[in-house]
Amino acid sequence: MFHKNLFKTLFILSIFLLWFIVNISSADVQNIKMTYCENVGKSILDDSKLVTVAPWWESEICLNFSSSEDVPVNVTYGFAEWFLNDRGTQLCNVNIDEPNTFNSLFSNDNGNIRTISLQPWEDKTIKEKIFVPLGMSGMIYGCMLHKIEAPEWDSMFTIVAMIKRHLNIFVWWDADISKWVELLKSPWDKLSSNNKLWVRLTPDGRATLSFLVKNAGNISQNIQVAWNIYNALWFEKTFETAWVLVWPWQETEIQSESFILPSYKWFFSISMDMTATPSFSFNTDGLDPAILEPTTISQIWKLFIFSWIWVIAWAFVLIVVVLILRPLFKKHKQA
Numbered sequence: 001m002f003h004k005n006l007f008k009t010l011f012i013l014s015i016f017l018l019w020f021i022v023n024i025s026s027a028d029v030q031n032i033k034m035t036y037c038e039n040v041g042k043s044i045l046d047d048s049k050l051v052t053v054a055p056w057w058e059s060e061i062c063l064n065f066s067s068s069e070d071v072p073v074n075v076t077y078g079f080a081e082w083f084l085n086d087r088g089t090q091l092c093n094v095n096i097d098e099p100n101t102f103n104s105l106f107s108n109d110n111g112n113i114r115t116i117s118l119q120p121w122e123d124k125t126i127k128e129k130i131f132v133p134l135g136m137s138g139m140i141y142g143c144m145l146h147k148i149e150a151p152e153w154d155s156m157f158t159i160v161a162m163i164k165r166h167l168n169i170f171v172w173w174d175a176d177i178s179k180w181v182e183l184l185k186s187p188w189d190k191l192s193s194n195n196k197l198w199v200r201l202t203p204d205g206r207a208t209l210s211f212l213v214k215n216a217g218n219i220s221q222n223i224q225v226a227w228n229i230y231n232a233l234w235f236e237k238t239f240e241t242a243w244v245l246v247w248p249w250q251e252t253e254i255q256s257e258s259f260i261l262p263s264y265k266w267f268f269s270i271s272m273d274m275t276a277t278p279s280f281s282f283n284t285d286g287l288d289p290a291i292l293e294p295t296t297i298s299q300i301w302k303l304f305i306f307s308w309i310w311v312i313a314w315a316f317v318l319i320v321v322v323l324i325l326r327p328l329f330k331k332h333k334q335a
Helices: 002-031 308-334
Strands: 032-036 048-053 059-067 073-080 082-084 090-092 115-118 123-130 138-140 143-149 160-171 181-184 198-201 206-215 220-230 236-240 244-246 251-255 266-279 295-305
Touching: 032 073, 048 059, 059 073, 059 115, 090 160, 115 123, 181 266, 181 295, 206 220, 206 266, 220 251, 244 251
Parallel strands: 048 160
Antiparallel strands: 032 059, 059 123, 073 115, 073 143, 082 090, 138 160, 143 160, 181 206, 198 206, 206 251, 220 236, 220 244, 220 266, 266 295
């Protein structure tokens, strides 16, 4: 009976302890707010921000931290580099204490110390200067993070919450904007007049066309491809891919839907029109209109896909020709 009551008591204490920690953490996250100064008082989700700057010209961002806690709270913020996951989503390096290239673009008047103490119901405004050296251009992707350290509770608990935001910098003059898209060599294994085409075949006779695209410019591109594959025997297949967003300097594979080839296969002609439309995440009113225009790449090539049907057909034709010409050879020998 004693062990049963002890187990029940420990279980209730564990549930209470978990509830206590969760509620403390939740309260800290909700009661400490960070927003950009221009958004104070507005109902705006500012978890993603783009700042446009010119190289060698100092710019700044203004941060506002506010507390509705009844106790003092320490807030540490910083700037970190980013990376892409397998789905192409921008993620943040959560270690804001280690030096990194993105962090080096920022400075403040407090000796670059980025830990502040917020008293109960206090607001603080922090200004960070941005200085991008010459030679850098295009989009610089990064993150701004801040962590909230709640006060110690009875010297037992310290709750820490990390809040992440995307903070990207676009460095530009008109002359620095590049929207160069190119097709890359593919690991093609079919006889084609263009080594940028990749054809995959399945045992059930289906085919998929694809090629590699590289965004070699410094602006994201929305890419769409219109395909047409046909031959002299009235086979034709036309289709269009969905728009794909390709980040600057990123390589991606554009792939068609699978389709059934005629069993005789042989020679095919393929035409492709690729449209790359620049994707700007800032106001483009002052840009040269030519920069906003989409880029189109059009290509036509021949494709050979082997089939035993043609080997058998040509062998049959050859046998027929030999049988037809054989009497002529015999007459020639007799003469």
